[in-house]
Amino acid sequence: MTEHVRVAVIGSGFGGLGAAVRLRREGITDFVILERASSVGGTWRDNSYPGCACDVPSHLYSFSFAPNPDWPRTFSGQEHIRAYLEHVTDVFGLRPHLRLDTEVLRMTWDARELCWDVETSAGRWFADVVVSATGPLSDPKIPQIPGLDSFPGKVFHSARWDHDADLAGQRVAMVGTGASAIQIVPALQPDVSRLTLFQRTPPWVMPRVDRAISGAERALHRALPVTAQARRGLLWGIRELQVQAFTKRPNQLGFVEKLARQNMARVIKDPVLRAKLTPDYRIGCKRILLSSAYYPALAQPNVDVVASGLSAVRGSTLVAADGTEAEADVIVFGTGFHVTDMPIADRVVGADGRTLAESWKDGMEALRGASAAGFPNWMTIIGPNTGLGNNSMILMIESQLNYLADYLRQLHVLGGRAALDARPSAVHAWNRRVQDRMRRTVWNTGGCTSWYLDANGRNTTVWPGTTSEFRRATRRVDLAEYEVLRAPTAPAAPAGPRTADSEVTA
Numbered sequence: 001m002t003e004h005v006r007v008a009v010i011g012s013g014f015g016g017l018g019a020a021v022r023l024r025r026e027g028i029t030d031f032v033i034l035e036r037a038s039s040v041g042g043t044w045r046d047n048s049y050p051g052c053a054c055d056v057p058s059h060l061y062s063f064s065f066a067p068n069p070d071w072p073r074t075f076s077g078q079e080h081i082r083a084y085l086e087h088v089t090d091v092f093g094l095r096p097h098l099r100l101d102t103e104v105l106r107m108t109w110d111a112r113e114l115c116w117d118v119e120t121s122a123g124r125w126f127a128d129v130v131v132s133a134t135g136p137l138s139d140p141k142i143p144q145i146p147g148l149d150s151f152p153g154k155v156f157h158s159a160r161w162d163h164d165a166d167l168a169g170q171r172v173a174m175v176g177t178g179a180s181a182i183q184i185v186p187a188l189q190p191d192v193s194r195l196t197l198f199q200r201t202p203p204w205v206m207p208r209v210d211r212a213i214s215g216a217e218r219a220l221h222r223a224l225p226v227t228a229q230a231r232r233g234l235l236w237g238i239r240e241l242q243v244q245a246f247t248k249r250p251n252q253l254g255f256v257e258k259l260a261r262q263n264m265a266r267v268i269k270d271p272v273l274r275a276k277l278t279p280d281y282r283i284g285c286k287r288i289l290l291s292s293a294y295y296p297a298l299a300q301p302n303v304d305v306v307a308s309g310l311s312a313v314r315g316s317t318l319v320a321a322d323g324t325e326a327e328a329d330v331i332v333f334g335t336g337f338h339v340t341d342m343p344i345a346d347r348v349v350g351a352d353g354r355t356l357a358e359s360w361k362d363g364m365e366a367l368r369g370a371s372a373a374g375f376p377n378w379m380t381i382i383g384p385n386t387g388l389g390n391n392s393m394i395l396m397i398e399s400q401l402n403y404l405a406d407y408l409r410q411l412h413v414l415g416g417r418a419a420l421d422a423r424p425s426a427v428h429a430w431n432r433r434v435q436d437r438m439r440r441t442v443w444n445t446g447g448c449t450s451w452y453l454d455a456n457g458r459n460t461t462v463w464p465g466t467t468s469e470f471r472r473a474t475r476r477v478d479l480a481e482y483e484v485l486r487a488p489t490a491p492a493a494p495a496g497p498r499t500a501d502s503e504v505t506a
Helices: 014-025 078-091 181-188 215-223 225-247 250-267 271-277 294-298 343-347 393-414 424-438 467-473
Strands: 002-010 031-034 104-110 115-120 123-132 154-157 171-175 194-198 303-306 310-314 317-320 325-327 330-333 378-380 418-422 482-486
Touching: 002 014, 002 115, 014 031, 014 078, 014 393, 031 123, 104 343, 123 393, 171 181, 181 194, 181 294, 194 317, 215 225, 225 250, 225 467, 250 271, 250 294, 271 294, 271 303, 294 303, 378 393, 393 418, 393 467, 418 424
Parallel strands: 002 031, 002 123, 123 378, 154 330, 171 194, 171 330, 194 303
Antiparallel strands: 104 115, 115 123, 310 317, 317 325, 418 482
16 A cells, blocks of 8 residues: 655654644644554553553643543543543544554655655555654663573563563562652552562652542533643643753752652661662752652562662572572563664664664754754654653643644745755754753753763753743744755645644643
């Protein structure tokens, strides 16, 4: 099967579904959503481990154009967020555009036709514009551990949970102490015979003040939507005020660090265990994790904390870097994702025949987090330096949707067969400004090694400012930052978006 579309959207998580909704609002219906899995949901489909939930409040972790007055808890669980995304898919009529079980194998820019040749496991598409919304938390990373292949029990990553594995009464090893691990540990601890946590670096943990949202609150939000908007606005404003401490004055985080130490001391009475769990870096350098159940679980007698990473496997014996040994029946990896080396980059071939991975070999960079030089009419959602350390990623996604909408308007105004290619000078200038601002941030100065940093030690992941600043920076496309490409021949202009201004507001 071969088909030509105006836009091909890759992925059906928040980014992909948001892009699809925005396309329809701009009057563009000639598009497909290519999804490798059998349902929508992105990371909220893939991560179904016990205890999986969001650490951003529900009313802020949702689209501004699709408010949900019926969130059951202040911090929603995975099943509720996934149901919300299914609801968005239905309400906005996106199912006819979905192509499920369709994995993108390669995307190649055709310089003559000014379009992308998209090869998939289910056919081939030609697209004038590609919107890559695969997300940075989509491809799990399992470290290369000597002897892992010899382990006789089950081994799986938190994002590929084996629901057929009965862990009751088993000796389970949890490798990693990130956001997933601190939810998995308390969920497993009561049922397993022994839980061994391999901790390379302890996280800073604050209480998660979660509660059920009452029926009266939900009824109020349904009857008076402005109350839900006010709730969302308050949650957003509080987090915006925190940004200065993360980006300009990391020393101000000392007070928060003191609160985190007190939180630990209230639960962890054993001074040896408390020493193992106390980080040696500034709070905020790694993402601050929220849990009121993690420390109580670690204090239980059937839990061992090994203050060292897993370095070798000898049959059912696991060996830490410090020589500590532990027996296990099951290994669960909570070791994160390929963020700064996204596998999709190996599948995108640009104008000069190089892959995006080759172009980014010295570090990811994209103009306003969206456009990479040498890859015309290709935009990424949640691209380089668009991540957040203390707020909702949905805010950043919606800003990038504004940019996408204006990008398509500009192509329509240009008329004919046209493409926009980010100028290398513009990409480098944008990246220099971002990296200059990054130098003072807690993520660069806090004394830790995090997944925010690439192999060269450069922070190519986080946005060093407020969500308001990013929204202003992505409100309009500046054509001076792009080279306009024209096809050798100029057929009639394809149907394009409305030119009326239509912006999503948070």
